[in-house]
Amino acid sequence: MQSLAIETHQLSRRFGSITAVNDVNLAVRRGAVYGFLGPNGAGKTTTIRMLLGLIQPNAGRICLLDKPLRRNDRSPLRRVGALVEAPSLYGHLTGRENLEVTRRLLGAPREQISRVLDIVRLQDVADRRVSQYSLGMKQRLALALTLLGEPELLILDEPTNGLDPAGIHEIRDLIREFPRRYGITVFLSSHLLSEVEQVADAIGIIHRGRLMFQGSLDELRALREPHLAVGVDQTEAALGLLREAGYVVQGSPNGVIHVDANNATDAAELNRYLVTRGVAVHHLSLQQRSLEDIFLSLTGESHA
Amino acid sequence: MTYFIRALSAEILKLKRTLALAMLFIAPLAVALLNLLILLRAGQSMVSGDDFNIWDWLLRNCASMWGLLMLPLYVTLETALVSGVDHGSSAWKHLYALPLPRWSIYMAKQVINFGIVGLSTLILVAGALLSGLIVQASGLQPAIDYSAPVPWDKIPSIVSGIFFAAWLIIAIHTWVSMRWRSFTVASAVGIVATVVNFVLLNSRELAPYYPWTQPVVSIQHTLYGMTATSVALAIGFVGGVLFALVACWEVTRRDVL
Numbered sequence: 302m303q304s305l306a307i308e309t310h311q312l313s314r315r316f317g318s319i320t321a322v323n324d325v326n327l328a329v330r331r332g333a334v335y336g337f338l339g340p341n342g343a344g345k346t347t348t349i350r351m352l353l354g355l356i357q358p359n360a361g362r363i364c365l366l367d368k369p370l371r372r373n374d375r376s377p378l379r380r381v382g383a384l385v386e387a388p389s390l391y392g393h394l395t396g397r398e399n400l401e402v403t404r405r406l407l408g409a410p411r412e413q414i415s416r417v418l419d420i421v422r423l424q425d426v427a428d429r430r431v432s433q434y435s436l437g438m439k440q441r442l443a444l445a446l447t448l449l450g451e452p453e454l455l456i457l458d459e460p461t462n463g464l465d466p467a468g469i470h471e472i473r474d475l476i477r478e479f480p481r482r483y484g485i486t487v488f489l490s491s492h493l494l495s496e497v498e499q500v501a502d503a504i505g506i507i508h509r510g511r512l513m514f515q516g517s518l519d520e521l522r523a524l525r526e527p528h529l530a531v532g533v534d535q536t537e538a539a540l541g542l543l544r545e546a547g548y549v550v551q552g553s554p555n556g557v558i559h560v561d562a563n564n565a566t567d568a569a570e571l572n573r574y575l576v577t578r579g580v581a582v583h584h585l586s587l588q589q590r591s592l593e594d595i596f597l598s599l600t601g602e603s604h605a
Numbered sequence: 606m607t608y609f610i611r612a613l614s615a616e617i618l619k620l621k622r623t624l625a626l627a628m629l630f631i632a633p634l635a636v637a638l639l640n641l642l643i644l645l646r647a648g649q650s651m652v653s654g655d656d657f658n659i660w661d662w663l664l665r666n667c668a669s670m671w672g673l674l675m676l677p678l679y680v681t682l683e684t685a686l687v688s689g690v691d692h693g694s695s696a697w698k699h700l701y702a703l704p705l706p707r708w709s710i711y712m713a714k715q716v717i718n719f720g721i722v723g724l725s726t727l728i729l730v731a732g733a734l735l736s737g738l739i740v741q742a743s744g745l746q747p748a749i750d751y752s753a754p755v756p757w758d759k760i761p762s763i764v765s766g767i768f769f770a771a772w773l774i775i776a777i778h779t780w781v782s783m784r785w786r787s788f789t790v791a792s793a794v795g796i797v798a799t800v801v802n803f804v805l806l807n808s809r810e811l812a813p814y815y816p817w818t819q820p821v822v823s824i825q826h827t828l829y830g831m832t833a834t835s836v837a838l839a840i841g842f843v844g845g846v847l848f849a850l851v852a853c854w855e856v857t858r859r860d861v862l
Binding site: 350353354355356357375376378381383385386387389390391392393394398401402403405406407408446450 | 701861
């Protein structure tokens with residue numbers, strides 16, 4: 302069996318009558334960048350807080366780097382670096398002093414401080430107070446904090462939240478480097494697919510506490526069934542004819558009929574079929590849903 | 606134990622450039638300064654008795670004022686400031702996600718708070734003696750006998766009495782300040798409890814049993830009697846240790862949201 306960096310088994314947590322996380326089985330391969338996606342309030346942060354032992358699950362098991370995490374045994378966290386939501390930094394201390402606080406707590410060697418400052422490229426401003434840092438610098442420093450203990454696994458909750466495009470780019474570049482250069486597995490959450498799509502090899506989508514999808518980006522892409530968009534002069538007649546011929550009609554918003562189809566041959570056939578029966582076709586195109594559409598349909602359908 | 610030492614050294618670094626650290630000096634020196642002003646203004650009228658010893662007077666006055674009024678409010682403020690460093694930077698989730706047992710982080714805070722109060726009580730004694738020297742050097746109160754002996758033998762019992770009897774208050778306030786992010790909760794507890802001080806202080810039966818009066822009772826042998834003094838000291842100290850242990854257990858079991 303392949304070694305997993307994070308494995309949860311039927312992880313659940315309730316808050317009062319609300320089930321924030323419901324039977325979640327995560328499987329994060331070592332060396333991967335795993336994007337944990339879901340809209341706000343889907344259960345991402347609750348899951349992450351359980352992975353870090355910050356809150357206790359009502360049911361289920363957690364294994365980090367093949368070791369079980371229990372209330373009284375937090376030793377698996379030794380090889381885990383974590384950044385949960387807004388960075389936890391002391392504004393009255395300098396960047397270096399902030400690192401020193403965590404270094405002392407971890408009992409890590411002193412050399413670690415300059416190593417992690419190099420990685421996040423903050424050497425130049427390390428002796429300035431953090432209250433004077435930009436948001437992007439703070440986020441990089443927070444990332445440096447997570448690296449102090451030489452982790453094998455990084456758990457990052459919305460690491461690019463609130464950053465400007467340049468800041469997002471910097472963090473994304475850093476995250477991309479981690480598995481390649483340092484052999485670190487990265488588990489990161491986001492509410493935006495577009496943000497994760499460019500760095501992640503694997504995706505988990507959580508919605509209303511349930512894991513709706515887990516797999517590679519390619520597997521997610523495979524969910525995009527193509528379809529034909531058909532524009533005709535007589536929508537009702539065309540709908541009747543298509544259904545008669547056994548086509549699966551997805552709907553006809555704004556007079557454009559969406560039909561399940563796989564390729565150009567299907568398109569040509571459908572065109573000929575309609576035209577020979579007296580329906581004029583003025584638009585015909587093969588369309589694919591974007592990943593964003595799939596994400597939205599996975600997380601949105603249950604709203605309807 | 607290693608974990609605790611690590612957490613403690615991290616706590617000390619966190620205090621750098623904080624108001625909490627400044628208050629460690631400001632609060633006791635303010636009490637000493639107040640007594641210096643009293644002495645400068647009323648010095649003449651205090652010399653009446655033959656047995657007036659300026660050093661003894663300064664020590665007792667500073668200690669009582671500190672124990673009764675300043676200490677309870679100071680503990681309120683100081684514990685709130687010390688925990689506020691972490692509340693303000695939302696550091697708990699970071700600290701508690703580190704591979705350290707959570708008790709070590711709580712206990713480091715607790716010990717820092719004990720240490721701060723201990724140090725400021727020592728500074729209070731130094732400030733008391735210093736204000737006497739300042740009055741002497743000013744030459745404004747020539748009638749005072751500055752050659753009276755400094756009661757060095759009383760200093761250890763005054764300092765340790767106030768300090769150890771205050772452990773229960775410090776433990777209560779450490780818990781309140783860790784548990785509630787809001788400064789208002791800590792202030793409310795501290796202010797209400799201190800006001801009650803003035804009522805209970807006059808009751809010889811109750812004063813030794815009320816945490817906020819214990820520090821002052823513990824140094825007033827003549828007023829309350831030896832038994833009451835020992836009871837106040839014992840409850841303050843043992844109660845402080847027990848309260849800290851239970852509070853630590855309570856806080857470390859909570860979800861960190």
